[in-house]
Amino acid sequence: MTEHALPQPKGFLTAVSNIGIKDETEDFVCIYSEAPCVSAGVFTQSRFAGPSVLLSREHLAHGNNRAIVAISKNANVATGAEGERDARDIVAGIAQALAISPEHVLIASTGVIGRRYPMEKIRPHLASLRTHLHAADFAAAARGIMTTDLVPKLAVARVGDAVLLGIAKGVGMIEPNMATLLTFFMTDAAIEREQLDAVFRRVMDKSFNCLSVDTDTSTSDTALILANGLAGPVDLAAFEAALLDISLQLVKKIARDGEGATKMLEVTVEHARDDRQAKRVAKAIVNSPLVKTAAHGADPNWGRVVMAIGKCDDELDIDPAKVSVAFGDMEVYPRQLGEAALAELKTVLTRDEIVIRVSLGLAEGRATVWGCDLSAGYVKINGEYTT
């Protein structure tokens, strides 16, 4: 998708720059709506949520948010009272530059934990923010929030006269529990606050909360949506469908770009007792390091899927005699595979998208989750991250 072809929601401006947080890449993004917005958001459940998350949660409760500032390459987490003051100073500086109230600003951060922001670099940039604000360039904004991401993640949809656009970054410390670090949606649709909130939570639960790169939940996960109403009202069901569609596009982009990943995994569990059990079993499979390494090496070791199902023993109703497992359309259990079938399975595993389907044979519960393989690249990226 080229930047020129992008439909844009009306009334948004962006500022994207490098202020030298870590290196020469873009690390500062401000998204501003010229009109007042209705907003919704979900955040990490981590007990070590940083000041950016705490402050945004507080400001979201106020409503009428009009600006999102995102700083990448430093999460400003576990930095004590100083880190809290730094976050408040940044929000105050943004508010002053945009001539809005500090409560109307939302802030998000991502990067290393336990280091203070270089405020001496950030303060002068805030003072000159107005000169950096231009007609929205969301492709640049998607680049500006990247850390170990290799590609920017952006998706867009039309809903009636309105446009809905989302950007996201991933790709390590990713097993979101409410939202992923970070994803922002902008739309010019007109929607009531309560409706937007309900739609947003439902969609996040079916998309970003079904994603796991490495089982590690970030301290900074933040998902936000701003709706400025400039395109007028839209059909709510169509809006929810479009939001789910672009959320899943972003989720798959993150899974594909998971740290060190070479393949995307999609795991569907059907006929579980309920959706919760289906999701727990699907997550156990997509998170199993043995399933992930087998996918990486295209090793037709399907028994590891059975192992991962077997360790979900909380409810004692999973019965091996009722379970079936398939890779794509190829059943591997209870069917016993001969040498020819194992060779065929190896071919299926060389694809860059591996689909695993499990039936528990119990009832109608169902869930699909996304993840990626585990490679030596993940080990390398994360053994060298801060040094």
Next chain:
Amino acid sequence: MTEHALPQPKGFLTAVSNIGIKDETEDFVCIYSEAPCVSAGVFTQSRFAGPSVLLSREHLAHGNNRAIVAISKNANVATGAEGERDARDIVAGIAQALAISPEHVLIASTGVIGRRYPMEKIRPHLASLRTHLHAADFAAAARGIMTTDLVPKLAVARVGDAVLLGIAKGVGMIEPNMATLLTFFMTDAAIEREQLDAVFRRVMDKSFNCLSVDTDTSTSDTALILANGLAGPVDLAAFEAALLDISLQLVKKIARDGEGATKMLEVTVEHARDDRQAKRVAKAIVNSPLVKTAAHGADPNWGRVVMAIGKCDDELDIDPAKVSVAFGDMEVYPRQLGEAALAELKTVLTRDEIVIRVSLGLAEGRATVWGCDLSAGYVKINGEYTT
């Protein structure tokens, strides 16, 4: 420890051989007590537990077990009714060769899931078992149960006049939930069955159940103890202390030999609300792929420990203001580290044993768990396992 220096419990014989399950290495171990034994055991909680586990659980309930047969390189799991019949045939063959009842035989298996045993190779071996049984060679038995292990794991202690000896294997698919695949203890101490069972469960819970190489719980975990009483009664508290001591020795040997591991991790969480919370937080740290890769690369990225604590949010009583984190004796949080301290931490992380200590500042709950770093070697071993 040389084989000659090993004290041996009286009255045990062993047979260790290669019967060609997968390659030329030893894959068949039989341990036999000339005298009747008191026994105890714990097994995997996996819903996909294989016929070896199911059969041993049944035979352990009978009591009076006198023989353990262990087959490595094939787990005989998810092999349907044929796999069940194969396991019963092996036990019957062993019983016939030793002139004991089939219920007196315990069986354990480890290796690839979803492949049938080569019964045409196993049957003739069982028929000639008597000729392979010799004075106990537990070092050979420890080698015979290895799969991806690089070193055999054996520990021994004296308790009064008795000797207590344990062997173990297991270096991948290891987050035991009741026991690890596989560990066997032999003693000539005389102990009542109920007492042995209680002692064994307490010790397994504090040792093997505190170990995780890769969060994947095997379908075949089996821990067994045979006590033939030939050395007479012992002090029970001394016996329990010795059993814990050699269990922890075996656990640390497994952690150090974790697939692809170059370092052992030991994580202690203190001042938790209770021991359960302490263990959950300690496991979250030792299992975090980001903590494991940072340990591997000696990256002083201590913030990942804070992240792992933060994702344990089930009870909402962990308060960042009360938490402290140290690597060895070096506090990293809440203290904020400068460049010199980060360099010092990097040195600490180059050691081959990394000790992480966390205080939650809540109450007196406490747990220690063991694990290992995550390396490209793990990815390589498990991307190529069956092929």
